[in-house]
Amino acid sequence: MLGTGMTTETEIRLRGMRALIEALGLVEAERFVVSINRERFDYTTWRQKGLPDLSIEQIAACANQLSADLDTKPSA
Template identity: 45%
Template sequence: MMESTSEIMNKGMKCLMEQMGIIEAERFISVIIRVKFDYTKWQRDYFDAKTPMEIREEAFQFEREHPFTGDAIRL
């Protein structure tokens, strides 16, 4: 079943607050709104500026820092 918009927003805010704290999460949201942030463009610019080897190394680094445990995160 598809989640409602409010359920997705609640999960997103919970993630932001857990990772950034409430103040930084609120600042992040205000910046996104103020600058009319285009995530798709940002992602394109970010990855276009990297070589495949850089992306590969970042993925390996992420895996080293966040190893898969098989436990799903429940929000």
């Protein structure tokens, strides 16, 4: 970190990616980033209105369960 106590943008991105990977796993974290970069949007509005009122742990658990369900679903 900088001597001023401020965190650089690069450090924030690294910490954010680590948090996403820890919460979602590598593949789902990458998919999340790709989905956000696909179109312009206001993250703050999306977070307030677009997500259910769940903690990050609850969201990650749901995402992991969905991923597990998709992995066990027979292919067509």
